[in-house]
Amino acid sequence: MKCGVITQMCKHVKNLVSFVKNRLFTADLHLSFPNVHSNRSRLKISTDFFQPRYEYLSRMSRHAKKLRDHDINPCLAETDATTKCMDDNNYNKDMCTDYFLKYKNCRKFWHGIMMQRKRSGVKPEMPSAEERKKILESMGKPY
Template identity: 60%
Template sequence: MPLVTRWLRDPDVNPRLLESDASTRCMNENNYDKERYSSYFLKYKNCRRFWNSVMAQRRQNGVKPPMPTAAERAEILGAMGRLPYRMSALKLFV
């Protein structure tokens, strides 16, 4: 496996790993029928937007590293009590 691929598959580096895998798996299972997997991409987009805002805020505050580790992300989400990016995506389809 190339170094870049291993780096992107590292959960400490990529917070969107679960959403990315779910959207790819859904595309494969539904023969690339866009209507069937659009909700997965919306979840991925919302996840990316959420963690990019966290990263930007940490950069502004001078926190290193800008992207929280997997353990820190679990702590952040636990303090919130829910997954903000998954819930907001589901509300659009109700």
């Protein structure tokens, strides 16, 4: 892409194009710069040709996939609730302290279970999702 008379606008467009290319979409951006003699504030960026490059889950790292797995992460519901609260409240942490405490208590509880199983020699150290469900039903939800 060549920058002519409108260098500032061209820099912004280059940044936009690189941002879009690094995200979920491949972009075939059609850029039309106004004539030098016309109003320079008109910049048309047609984004009609965005095509998803990958499915969301296939782009996740191996670590992120593990965190979304119910068998590995016992506090997935609390994680999602905390994230939703933060999104809903414009990332104001003071509004989501209850969710943070629930998540923290969940992690403490399952860490204690995991350490107890490790000391007892039980494998796997973290119970599966089915086992965790049975534990919670027998104890009531402790967190």
